[in-house]
Structure formats: C-alpha cells, structure tokens
Amino acid sequence: MATAFGTVFMPEMAITWFDGTNWTPAEMVPSDRLTLHPGAHVLHYSSTCFEGLKAFRHEDGSVNIFRMDKNLARMAQSSRLLALPELDLTLAASMIKQTVARFADAVPAPPGSLYIRPTYIGTEAAIGKAASPSLASCFYVLVSPVGDYFAGGDRALRLLLEENGMRCAPHMGMIKSGGNYASALQPILKANQEVQADQVLFCPNGDVQETGAANFLLIDGNEIITKDLDESFLHGVTRDSILTLARDLGMTVSERKLSVAELLERAAKPECEAALSGTAAVLTPVGTLIHQGKEYPIGNGGIGQTVLKLRQALNDIQWGKAPDTHGWLERI
Template sequence: MAGTMATSRTNDGSFAPFELEPVGPLSLHPAAHGLHYGSACFEGLKAHRGEDGTVRLFRARDHAQRLAGSAAGLCLPVPDPEWITEMLHAVVAANLDEVPDPPGALYLRPTLLGTDPNIGAATHPSREALLYVLASPVGDYVAADRPLTVAVETDLPRTTPQFGGVKAGGNYAMALGPTERARRELSAHQLLFAPKGFVQEAGPANFLLISDGALITPPLDGTFLAGITRDSVLTLARDLGDQVEERPLLVDELLDRSATAEAALVGTAAVLAGVGTLVYGDQRVRVGDGGVGPRTQRLREALVAVQRGVAPDHWGWTEPVAPGG
C-alpha cells in the first residue's frame, strides 16, 4: 500500500475539502450505515509511468463519473466528479515515487461509505458519507501470455439486475461463493455468469468473443457493469478497423464458435486477458488453439501503448500528473 491517502467526510450532506494523510485506520461508528446496509461503492483505476517518465492517470474522469452514478444508485451523498478527479490527482502526486515502472502501475481505489450511525435505518438512506482514496503499487494481475480457464455458470446471476451497473461491494460478495466453487471443483481461474444462457460478465471483468472478424460482447443493459476498459477496447478495435457487435450472446453460440475464435476478459486489473479453455458442465472446450490469440494480444498492446504514453491519445483518456498535485 502506498503511504498517503486522501479522505473527506460530509457535513449536512456536503463534502468537506479533502485532506492528505498517512495511510492508517479510519474512525467509524460501529452503527455506520454502510457496515450494516451495504451503502458503499468504489472504483478501481490506474496511473501508469510512461517510457518518458511521466505518470498518467487513465480515464480518471470516467471513473469519477461512474462513482457518482453508483452513489446516486445507493442514495448516498453524491460527490462532484470533477472534485473526485482532483482528489485522484492529489493522491497520485503524493505517491509519485511509488509508481512502479511498466508493466506495473499505481492502482487507485476511491471508496464511498455511508456513515449515518443508525442501525434502525434499514429503510432510509445514509445522509452522511466518508470518501477516501487509497493507492497501491501493483504488477500484472494476469500475465499477457497466460491463457485463463473460465467456467460458465448459467443458473446464478452475478448480481441483482437493479444494481448490475453499480460498482458496489455486494455485487462482488454475491460472486465469491460460486467463483470459489469453480476454482476448487473445476480448476477454473474465473467464472463467467450467463443466467438463462445469456452471457453477461465474469466476476471481475467484462467478456469479449472475437470470431469471424468481429468483436462480440453483450450490450449494456444495466444488469452488469459498464466497464471503462471494455469501452476503451471497443473504441480501439473500431479505430483499428475491426467490426464490433454489441448484441446478446448465448452460451450455445459461444461454445459453437470457440474452436475457431478467441475469447478474453477485459477490465482494469485484467487489462485484456485471453481465455484458453471454457468449462461448461462436464465439457472442457478449448478456445482457438488454447492460448492467447493474436487479436487479443494486438488489442492489449494497443491499449497499454496509450496508457503508457507510447501511442497518441486521440480521445483525451490520459491525464499527466504534476508533481505536488
């Protein structure tokens, strides 16, 4: 964990100016709303050190906007996205010396927690909240050349449809049990949720199928997270001349196409991680040649090049972080 974090608490629903302080325990009332009723949400994004030495935040404003949307969905006080972005810049600037060289990055975790000290407020939103930002140096979550084994779950959803688009801890908690069972019983790295046979997302990432010259991914309908890395990859694919199809994807189609296709998980931590094997029932289905496909590699390299300032950023995704904020 990096040494400096930022914190801000509300007063009458308005956020006070944030403070930079050493990472340490937080003071919370044991009846805090978020601890009992799940009024908590978060984001995950990265700052990358480029080959030129400049540290750049990647799509910070989009992550800040999504955090504000999650706050609204949970009826929490909603912080201004511009102010969240300022907070992120300040935390990175305070931890510049801890940003690792590529392929590592500095991971940022803005977190919003309802703090009303009232265990009788199960049917009322928290009027007060704590917002804080942690930073942590990280390496590659999944090596670029390591194919994953992904089990397919068609009975259970990852989360409730009402909160599929909210980045809340409860969504991840719902996926923990099924994912752990898949790891233990099927030797799978991750679990792809496809309730009623319709592909949605894996526990920590969105899903892409690359087949017959097209990137195929389920359309955003609010039942799963609108991934910012997903959006980045689809944008890059279109610019590289690939066909992108955002449409319903059935498990039957996924399995039928697998022999001649590529598949990948896409997210902030995973970046673009190739899927080599799908496990469905008692079947183990190889995807393509079982390795990380060439188009998956090309898209990953294109994304990483933008993040590290090697390739031009035509979309305004990257923001250099100035020393001292």
C-alpha cells in the same frame, strides 16, 4: 517473493467527510486506519461503491492518469443508485490528482503502474435505516504501486458457464459495489474446487453476461462480440477502451445478446479467441469453457494473437508509446 496485487499501499490517503450538508476540506491522513462508528450504515447495509483506475509513468518522466473522467462518471452513477449523498465530482477529481502527485515518485515504470482506488461509503450511525439511505458519507482515495500483472506467466483462463445463477441482482449490475463481488464469491470458489475453473461466466437463462470481476469479449476473426449495455452488468471502462481501439483497427464490434449455444458454436472455430477485460490485466486470454461437465477449447485453447494485439494497443497508449488520439490521459 513478489507481493500480491493491491497489497502495498502508500502511507497516506486523501479523505473528505459529508455531514449531510457540507463536505469537509480534503486532507491527507495515514492510510492504515479509518475510524467509523460501529453502527455506520456501510457496515450494516452495504452503502459502498468504489472505482479502480491507474496512473502511468512515461519515458519523459511524467505521470498520467488513464480515463479518470470515465471512472468518476461511473462512480457518480453507482452512488446515485445506492442513494448515497451526491458525490462532489470536482472535489473527487482534485483528491485523486492530489494523491497521485504526492506519490508521483512511487509510480513504477512500465510494465508497472499506480493503482488508484477511490472509495465512497455511507457513514451515518443508524442501524434502524435498513430501508433508508445514509445521510452522511465519506470519500477517500487509496493508491497502490503495482507491478506486471502477468509477471507469473501469461496463460489462458478456464471459465465455468453458469446458466442458473447471476453475479448479482439485475438492478444492481451497473453499481461497482462490494456486495456484488461478495455475491459471486461462493460460486467462484465452488467452480475452482470442483472443475478447476479460474472464474465463473454468469449466463442466466443462457444469456452470456460477465464473470465475477470482469467483462467477457468473444473474438471471432475480425469481429468482437460482447453483451450490449443494460443495467444487469458492470459497464467496464477497459471494455469501452478495448472496443474503441478495435474499431480504430477496423474490426467489427457487435454489442448484442450472445447465447451460450452461439458461444460454444463459435468457440469451436480455429480462429476464435476470448478474453476478460478489466483494469488490472487489461485483457486476460480465455482458453477453455466448461459447460455441463464438458470442456470446450476456444480456438486452439491458447493465447490468441488478436487478444495480445488489442492489449498491446491499449498498453502503448497508457505508457505513452502511442498517440493518445482519444484524449484518455491526464498529465499530473
């Protein structure tokens, strides 16, 4: 029986602590425990953010991390918006590379990879600071070898369109924080139970935004349409990568508001496709939209060829099978 994605961890992780003034030297420690005071800020007031990125093994045996700089820049943004102590990005990058290098032999060959989870939390023991930031913090790097995300069979997802609720508070949208995922969990579970939806596509007041854990892309012929960046939703690194490659392929990329009405109208076209973008699956095809009790197939309701082409284009760069013309890979 295959293990679930992200449930196998390497035995050690890199860690550093900030006491309000200085960072401790980074060290490798066992990855099966983390000692915190029960009053730690993160446990009570959710001062936490994280990233998800991957390292890939190429045919020459080298191990390469994909877009670490972009992920760390987003993590710095998350930590600032959470009022955590400023993250030392040079130290963080060094810890990620150190951890990947230590477990380089465990990086799977394609279609597998090493999933990297840098995590940053507030650790000050102060339960009276509900309206104040943590002055102390901890940064650590977990790594997990993962296999083919689609090993169980690639299929087109079913999405419920939710026009009343939001994934998270609008001013929290750009933060990759656990609380945002927690706030989307109940709507997703309800949609799964009631209409067998795989995910909820949050569209507050008819504005198509994102699902609980991924960005949404609509493909109409040679055009990709996705919401323009603002503070209400997560600025996905995979989203950015896919849009860049789409432009390279001569596609028209439209980052703008997309209404539910326009989405349903375009979905009826035979050539229409849709997908969710994220680190784990790169691009996951979407085949059905559920709105006000009615189901709407997207195009033919199956897996679109443009989705597969864009996913393959990104995978080929990640696995060293195509030139890295944008400088996205860092060799370890």
